Amino acid sequence: MSALGSGGRPHIVLIGAGHANLYLMRHRHRLADADMTIVDPGAFWYSGMAAGALGGAHEPAEIRVDPVRLARRYGLASIRGRLSGLDRSERKARLTDGRTLDYDLISLNLGSSAPTLTAHPDGPRVWAVKPIARLIALRHQLTSAYERGEHPALVVVGGGASGVELACNLRSLAVRYASPATITLISSTRKLIPTAPAGARRWLEGYLRRIGVVVRVGMRAVSHHRDGLLMAEEGVPMGQDALRLLECEHVIHAGGLAPPGALDGLGLTLIGSRGLAVHSTLQSVDDPDVFAAGDCAALVEHALPRLGVYGVRQAPVLLANLKARLQGSPLQRYRPQAQALTILNLGQDQGLAIRGRLWWAGRSSLLWKHWLDERFMTRYRH
The missing domain is CATH 3.50.50.60 (FAD/NAD(P)-binding domain)
Known part of the structure; x- marks a missing residue:
């Protein structure tokens, strides 16, 4: 052509x-x-x-x-x-x-x-953090399920910032429909968001307990199963006895890009x-x-x-x-900033802001995030 x-x-x-x-x-x-x-x-x-x-x-x-x-x-x-x-x-x-x-x-x-494990033909629905349009499709599926009175069990794979945000907002969606959906977050690392300050991690762990998100650290996703997700303890030699089944209807992968x-x-x-x-x-x-x-x-x-x-x-x-x-003139060099601000949306009007060793949590963090996000989007919406 x-x-x-x-x-x-x-x-x-x-x-x-x-x-x-x-x-x-x-x-x-x-x-x-x-x-x-x-x-x-x-x-x-x-x-x-x-x-x-x-x-x-x-x-x-x-x-x-x-x-x-x-x-x-x-x-x-x-x-x-x-x-x-x-x-x-x-x-x-x-x-x-x-x-x-x-x-x-x-x-x-x-x-x-966002890589995912191969789906089982008769197993749970498999989703990834990207492309984002898939998360919107997941929201529609779960909303329909909650409106029918169903309470699907959900598993989020990945203990980094994306996995934590998704788990918390899946809980928010369930709360909107008064659903007692089970939400489990599994992380191959022993600590959630390992690069975060220790105080921020402790606050986050307490918050996840309060909202009812089950956390399993030191566990890696192995494969999808007809009844859910097979996982194993990180660092343990592979074998049939090492596998654990986590029953669920949906698996959302956010373990890395x-x-x-x-x-x-x-x-x-x-x-x-x-x-x-x-x-x-x-x-x-x-x-x-x-x-x-x-x-x-x-x-x-x-x-x-x-x-x-x-x-x-x-x-x-x-x-x-x-x-x-x-x-044909000289080019500039990009010099990345030493520290970048990250603000996590943890749902239910809660946020967690982290910059280097500094952190603060609560509603004010989320309001700040909303302001930054809206400022960015306004440039391109109008």
């Missing part, structure tokens, strides 16, 4: 509508000397509000942005599609449907994926499970005309946690460097 794109002017192609590429769209006027196209398979779902949407505190429309509408607003071309590969010698981006786009510069902002599969077919260097290898200028180590930011990018100099705040902070550097690359 013939290539898409404009002749005569440089063409910047944005692949994926993550935090950084949304920023580029909003500041499209600063790249007015180039044509720009956004390629995305669908809506941008704001991960910072995903747990709250699962728990019923937000409606799906509140956490979703339509890149096509934004493209019209800011003067970009938009294409519904998925990237399948790059022909860097010909400067063409290939899409899964066979179309190609000519490009001069590429900005990859593809987010991350991985680079999106689309990166595998690009012929560019990846760093293990971290993502596309990029310099501090956010350029691929293999190609100075391929940029990446957010969860799909792995800085050679720093291993960063997968938090949206890093994609947000990378965005101005990405914009400046795309412009500099077009003009």
Whole structure:
């Protein structure tokens, strides 16, 4: 199929509508000397509000942005599609449907994926923290079950921030429908959110007890079973006697994120499970005309946690460097902040804010989170 794109002017192609590429769209006027196209398979779902949407505190429309509408607003071309590969010698981006786009510069902002164990054909429904649209589908399924008077048992796999948020907001959803649903959180680590201050972990453990979330630490998920989830104690040699069955109707995996599969077919260097290898200028180590930011990018100099705040902070550097690359001028270097603020939505008007060794919990933390989230979303909703 013939290539898409404009002749005569440089063409910047944005692949994926993550935090950084949304920023580029909003500041499209600063790249007015180039044509720009956004390629995305669908809506941008704001991960910072995903747990709250699962728990019923937000409606799906509140956490979703339509890149096509934004493209019209800011003067970009938009294409519904998925990237399948790059022909860097010909400067063409290939899409899964066979179309190609000519490009001069590429900005990859593809987010991350959430691996899960293979589902049992007759076993529990299996869900993952990403894509976020699946969490919305889970909310609809559980809401229907509660309205029918059913009380499904739920298991969340993962003792990090995402797993804790999901478990708490699943409890919030059950409380909204006065359902006594059983919710179990299992963690392969012996401590929930191991990087959190000890005081914050103690407060969190007490909160989970108060709201009725059962916590099983030091347990790893092994496989799905017809009747639920098979798990084993972390560090114990594998064997039939080591397995324990946790009966449930739904399993939600939040045990870690991985680079999106689309990166595998690009012929560019990846760093293990971290993502596309990029310099501090956010350029691929293999190609100075391929940029990446957010969860799909792995800085050679720093291993960063997968938090949206890093994609947000990378965005101005990405914009400046795309412009500099077009003009042939020196590029900026992205220097990650030493500490990032994390605020967990724990449902039922409770939050937990952590920054380095500082932490504070309660309603004020959640109100602060809501303010930050709304400030971000307002930039792209209107």
